[in-house]
Amino acid sequence: MAGRRVGDSGLPDPGPSSLHIPYSVHHGINPPPTSFMNHEGSAFDFRELEEAIALQGVEISNSDDAKAPLFTASRSAAAATLEMFPSWPMRFHPTPRGSSKSGGESNEESASGVNSHSISSKGTEGYVEPESPMSSRNTSSDQQMMQQQQQLEVANDGSRTPTAGGLLHQQPPAKPTTEKRKGAGSMSDKVLDAKTLRRLAQNREAARKSRLRKKAYVQQLESSRIKLAQLEQDLQRARAQGLLLGGGGNGGACGNISSGAAIFDMEYARWLDDNHRHMLELRTGLQAHLSDGDLRVIVDGCIAHYDEIFRLKGVAARADVFHLITGMWTTPAERCFLWMGGFRPSDLIKVLTTQLDPLTEQQVMGIYSLQHSSQQAEEALSQGLEQLQKSLIDTISNSVSVNEGMHPMALALSKLTNLEGFLRQADNLRQQTLHQLCRILTVRQAARCFLVIGEYYGRLRALSFLWASRPRETLIGDDNSCQTTTDLPMLQPSQNHFTNF
């Protein structure tokens, strides 16, 4: 919007090249003010402002042509501040307009490139209250005014969002600069420290930029999330159809899982469904108070079901031991607490002991010694695996082969085959623990035991899904945070830093 030349106003041309812009902006103020008015009209005290404007207008019109640029600027600074109220141009256009142009222009000297909306933004920033009383004292405090005006110009660069207005007015709805407003509100006493003004304005600008950045980042995240969910769905479908035969057991050169792993994942999914069915059977059986014989049948079915998964794991271990031992077949929460490719038997017993009351003394002792021996076995296996790792490190780190002239990598490969053995022994331990539990417990207790186990792991699996889809509430309405969007998890605490602002 190229406006009229500055010279048209009849004022001397101060010289800076950016003179057109404020003037054009001056025009540009007109359309948006309607929106400003809608937002902030109710919050303004127009009466006071009108008085100030009237005074201002009179002064300016009187001194229009005869003053030096500086002086004009200072007065026009005041006039320009009037322009900060979006509604003012609509009402009080004629009077301050002429001088405000030049005022805006000369004040643009100190503004950085983004000066076009600084006038309007100043208004929207609401530094009008301190300004309007000052404007009435315009003639007496010209220099101070201009200085402050310049500070404002610099400070308000780019902070042009329509909703950023009304800083000093407490209740504009859904304003992102709530905290800043409060902070600025404390500045409504007449003496505005220039440095503070500048700092506040700079902070506003930084906040605005960071808000925009965060918005962009969040949008990116959301779209990525949707994309990821779709990709995962496609992957699952492809796996289920056995389409992913990538690498034939090499563990996935392209990041695809091996066929053995894919097959196991499918079988595990089916196993989980069957497990659910078993648990329903157990629940109804317990509630229906079936006879011990009938319940025993159900419990035996459960044990056989667990035996089945251990068998499947054994088969899969031959195909892809890493897939199993790293827990890629489980959900993240389960994987976090994985021990040697599955649950830790002593942990399972811990889960059960509280749920199996009442127990006879013999049972208590039996369970205690079971826990003790499983802990010893776990410890032994863990140490064995540690030994394997140490040996592997030695083999790989040695550039010169130490063993019978065998190439270090070949030797390392042969050592890796031991992993399968450890996984198998760990699964064996799990299986034996479950069997022993069933020997110690009565039929009803065993039924409850399997229910507890099933529920525990079901909840752990659900935890993984809940965690992945948890709402990031700290993002909503947190526009005040000046942290970059990379600090998302920190938003909650960081927000407190800025409430004092």
Next chain:
Amino acid sequence: MHYQTESLGSYLPAATMVGGDPLERIERLASENAVVIFSISTCCMCHAIKRLFCGMGVNPTVYELDEDPRGNEMEKALTRLLGGGAAVPVVFIGGKLVGAMDRVMASHINGSLVPLLKEAGALWL
């Protein structure tokens, strides 16, 4: 007289044996101590089983087959004894075969290992 090279193994000192029956040697060695483990020094599962017994307070007698001149054949004999799979580690308690790692762990879990050890005099209390 006829040479019963195999059966002579039990009558002649082991040092002079050349073609003796490894299985018999194994059985002989196994009966000399309460807990006998046949192992290979570089085998990690053997390390695990040793740690299991030491953790229980047992002091097993360990024969490292890779450090024995006749280890190779003993290993083969053990494989046959166990019916396939890895020859080591294998555990004898009180001269009787307990088995490989999975059997040992199963017996520990079902509570039969400790009485066996006590019976053989490897554990007190």
